[in-house]
Amino acid sequence: MIRKELMTVVRQREIAYRIFELTARGSIVGDMEPGQFVHIRPADSFEPLLRRPISIAAIEPEKKEFTMLYRTEGRGTEVLAEKKSGDALDVLGPLGNGFPVHEAKRKALLVGGGIGVPPLYELARQLSTLGVETVHVLGFDSADSVFYESEFSAIGKTYVATVDGTRGTAGFVTHVLEGIPDDFDTYYSCGPAPMLKAVEQLYPGKTGYLSYEQRMGCGIGACFACVCKSNDARDYVKVCSDGPVFPAGVVAG
Known part of the structure; x- marks a missing residue:
């Protein structure tokens, strides 16, 4: 079930060039599956405006913690990289269909x-x-x-x-x-x-x-920003809600 939650940052560190590892704690962790993603609001203000989609790297249900890895490449992720232990993290998720x-x-x-x-x-x-x-x-x-x-x-x-x-x-x-x-x-x-x-x-x-x-706006299939041509009867699929995981052969090259 998709929910919005103010999670708590447990820790964050830079593990490679412009690659950050962030672990957060919250109740929605129990609903997460490998291959799904979350939509993060980097700041409390309206700048940056849009949420950022970030994939789920590790799930620890017993601790109610999950870890995500992301690359800083714009204003949103630069703001996110400033988060420290104890900070609040606005999370929408889990989103999409994961790996079978x-x-x-x-x-x-x-x-x-x-x-x-x-x-x-x-x-x-x-x-x-x-x-x-x-x-x-x-x-x-x-x-x-x-x-x-x-x-x-x-x-x-x-x-x-x-x-x-x-x-x-x-x-x-x-x-x-x-x-x-x-x-x-x-x-x-x-x-x-x-x-x-x-x-x-x-x-x-x-x-x-x-x-x-794929670049995303809403993350829930409403804005059609992430559509891709499909090889099946749907003609087009939305990566955020129909995917992001698809069987091989579904998404056109």
């Missing part, structure tokens, strides 16, 4: 690019709890923007690719994928649309789920 965790049976491939990496972390944790082996391929721009490599490695085999070659494989996640076995039954991916299309094309016939990044 139970679709994976034996082994799953998780592929993330940049700020598309965070929602895969809670997914990996839940799959591991279910006894599903996970392999992670994470793509970043450079070594100073890499995050959560050790956290993913603690769960399963993890590969890192950087565009400039300063860490892991030089290039994109596809350069890693072309060199590893495709013996998984299900894949999950989140990141820029070109990366998602490339992953989709690598594994025709495989069961896959893709989480799309």
Whole structure:
């Protein structure tokens, strides 16, 4: 159920270049699922006006805490990065449709690019709890923007690719994928649309789920700011409410 809540910031820190990890506490945590997101109001004033959509990276229901990772790239996230322990955080959520965790049976491939990496972390944790082996391929721009490599490695085999070659494989996640076995039954991916299309094309016939990044206004399907062309009878889908996770093949390239 979607609710608006003033949550409490537990802690916040910068974990990589312009990448912040923020943990907050509140009652809506119990409703969260991997792959969903929250809509954050960065400040109490009307500047900045719009909420910011941020994916859920980790869920701790017993503590009523969740963690989100985000990149500072505008006024809203710059204001959010100033939040400290004990501050109030205006949260609307959880929003959207998450990853179908139970679709994976034996082994799953998780592929993330940049700020598309965070929602895969809670997914990996839940799959591991279910006894599903996970392999992670994470793509970043450079070594100073890499995050959560050790956290993913603690769960399963993890590969890192950087565009400039300063860490892991030089290039994109596809350069890693072309060199590893495709013996998984299900894949999950989140990141820029070109990366998602490339992953989709690598594994025709495989069961896959893709989480799309799109600019959003309302986050609840009312403003139509995040529509994408669809390959099914709907013609267009709203990433915020129909997604952000879709079965492979639904969103047109």
